[in-house]
Amino acid sequence: MLRNLLQGAGVITVMSLALAGCQPAERVEVLSGPTMGSTYTIKYVANKTTPAADAAGVVVQNILDEVDRQMSTYRADSDLSRFNKLPAGSCEQMPAPVLELIGYADELSRLSEGRFDITIQPLLNVWGFGPASRDRQIPSEEAISEARSRMGYQHLSIEGNQLCKEVDLKLDLNSIAAGYTVDRIAAKFEDLGIHNYMVEVTGELIAKGKKPDGSPWRIAIEQPLGNGERVLQRVLEIDGWGVNTSGDYRNYFEEDGIRFSHTLDAKTGAPIAHNLAAVTVIDRSAMAADGLGTLLMVLGKDEGMKFVRQHGIAALFVTRENGEFVSHVSPDFEQLFPEQGR
Template sequence: MLRNLLQGACLVSILVVTLSACENNAERIEVLSGPAQGSTYTIKYVSSPTTPKADAMGVAVQGILDEVDRQMSTYRLDSDIARFNQSPAKTCMKMPQPVLDLVQYGYELSTLSDGAFDLTLGPLLNVWGFGPQSRGKQVPSAQEIAAAKAQTGYKHVRVVGDQLCKDADVQVDLNSIAAGYTVDRISERFAELNVDNYMIEVTGELIAVGRKPDGSPWRIALEQPLGDGQRVIQQILELDGYGVNTSGDYRNYFEEGGVRFSHTLDPRVGAPISHRLASVTVIDRSTLHADGLGTLLLVLGPERGLAFAEEHGIAAFFVLRDDDGFVTQVSSEFSRIFPEGGNQ
């Protein structure tokens, strides 16, 4: 049966496919779930006499979620990144190492993509109605877009030792990669606790490692990006040791004057994307990398996105709109990992 419709504001849903199976007394699947980063998390792991009890696992998970929230949340004024964002231009501020690492990774993605990825996108998201300080979804004026764009620019932010610095009045928003980072952190903690078989999902970002008690793999199903409430499976993948991100433009959007405006913005023009690429799924050993690359490829679009994936050896599954519905394309690395297309 299909379980766990993963819901992320900026993500296409991924369905976790759980097959009924007989479990022995020594091993069974435990489930942890709760609120996280404005959405939810769901974790399934195989417990045994050698793994910690579920309550101890829950404490370990919640500790990581709380730490990420204190460091990276843009929805609380006392987080580390919020304090940095409230500081004026030409400010340097000591930051926790995870914040510095994520900012540095975002800078690398920005450089590789000539600005298609940008962690300082917040003012533009707000003016289009998709950010934490937005006042409703609407098409802003050209003047409003220009003013918001003047407050963005990844080149204005840099890491200097243990400090984060900015030379202009810009803000850093880590929401596009924080969930993937969180998944990786929990995965690393599970390894330390000798939990070897699990599936972790946080706000739609997912990693699966090992197998279920009956020896079957963790399976996920990618949905067709229909955007009308229907749940139709596009592709089923068996995973072991890979993180997954699916980014799409059809869950979070608004329409005005008969035109559809996606929540995914192109930082270079300051407006929503408008190409044929409906969704892209990225598979990577690092869920953080999959998270950032999914956004980047979606902004680049079908042609440039596929070319970027081929150039950098990214496993990517593209779903494009056409006159008859949808067509798919995959990168060479995706075909290498899933030579049968992933369907079972």
Template sequence: MAAAVLRGDEELLTGRWVGLVMLAMLCASCGNGDSMESIGGPTMGSTWSVKYVRHAGLADPAQVRGEVACILAEVDLQMSTYRSDSAIERFNALPANDCLAMPASVLQLVRVGEHLSAQSAGAYDLTVEPLINLWGFGPQGRAEKIPDPAAVSEVMQRVGYQHLHIDGNRLCKDAAVEVDLNSIAAGYAADSIAARLEAMGIHAYLVEATGELKAKGKKLDGSPWRIALEEPRDDQQVAERIINVDGYGVSTSGDYRNYFLQDGRRYSHTVDARSGAPVLHDLASVTVIHPSALMADGLSTLLLILGPERARDYAQKHAIAAFFVLRADTGFIIRTSEAFDQLAGAKN
């Protein structure tokens, strides 16, 4: 769960899935009637929050809260793997060679997942839910331990994005695959909330949905929204880099929040669909900055799966603003892509 701790004039907020810290100076009001509003609450096993500059005549916090609640309830009903009545879980329950009409938002995410899968040669794959459960990280997860190789081989028969296709408004499968949208659903939610704020005339905001961020404009005092990129530690919070964000989504994927240890090795919830196992390299976390929070969400997962060298090459090839943290015997090693250096330099 996320928790907020006030430290002087800064607010520190960490997400359950990501190593991000949002730094926002809070100002109650100004003489012209403008104010900084801050709302939030629980959602999907984690939290959400919105900070926005309210000018005279714009929506009050109760109105914004209601709009955000509607968006998050819809995302949960459509995309959650933790409720059997969600659209995606009803699809997952179908046998092979069947189809189900799906909301446009779900089809959008499946198309994004297909694109990321093709670009990563199948390392990133939305159909990994059976593997996530087998390794003990999903809603139907077993004990957190290394599963029997025979069990992995059996489950791998039900994994593969190539078994999915879209037919009009229907999602279809030619094998008994199960789709897990958790690697992009929160980013989609952050983008959706930001779009709703824009429609309400709110153009200066910081949105957080289960750790995924979207920021635009300036705070009430004219200063930028500032995001601190956190070291991938599970014992304390240490900000490694602080950046200004305006018009971008920010997402971090890491191996330090949800994992188990066995025989001295760390097995995280990030699974490589090609091997059927959690990643076992030295890349501890990846942060991606992208105009779309949805794409930042998916790309941070994709890069984490690829590992240190392939991820950096991928980021360079596709001009992705990425911040890498690697584990080493002496601590952590920081690497950045050229796009990240250009973006961070321009905004700080």
């Protein structure tokens, strides 16, 4: 649903005049490639003081490789996969970034009374959406019950630099890892003197500053049609904000005419069954926007709107109502984007 609207994605050269004379030319450098089973695209404004594209590309790849080594559920040798293989009652030393993400996930779990839960992997597997899945089908009540017996964020704890589990938990950080990666890359760019950029990883993104012509980074939000057709819904001018759009329109299966979303409610053990098609969250942190997007999809529009009002979150909900898509914005979203909120 997020689509970058940047024009002239190749090399853009502009010249500006000042009292001191001509300023150095600026251009947009583009980095892209595969990651996390999807892709990343990064655009930054380069000049004589910023790293060249090949040097910036090495920095980005190092961060992507580190996240993969630490948090992938599809790599048997990742830190997270090794922890998932440990029996109940085990503790394992974990890298600081993993502990940071688990700490934030615990905060979301407590705020939502367990509706957000990174120990959900056994449930994802039995429904056919996890790394150990084979077929997507409706599982038996016994399979759901067994999976839920191996879940529960309250059975996970951090003790110093160790991660401990009371029961046979299998963790899945996919709901926040991409957003975290975006934040890491953006922070590194700032350290390198790159202050005008758009960083997108698997759909999670953050944009800051302006393009060489002085225009802002514009992000398009599309309606959640899910049929390959693209219909523009909103265009947001982003400067210093992370953006996440979560939806049930791409990853699902149908059985007997009923749609089963990949977004599961940890409390019910089943896919969400409300009319919320998609939600977009804006936050200074892409990791926070990523996690909140998942949580709000679980809550649905009514509960979700109460949650964002209570916590001051900028969110746009898109519901299916009588065969049409209807938008609902939170007060904080309306304040950030008043023209779109009216």
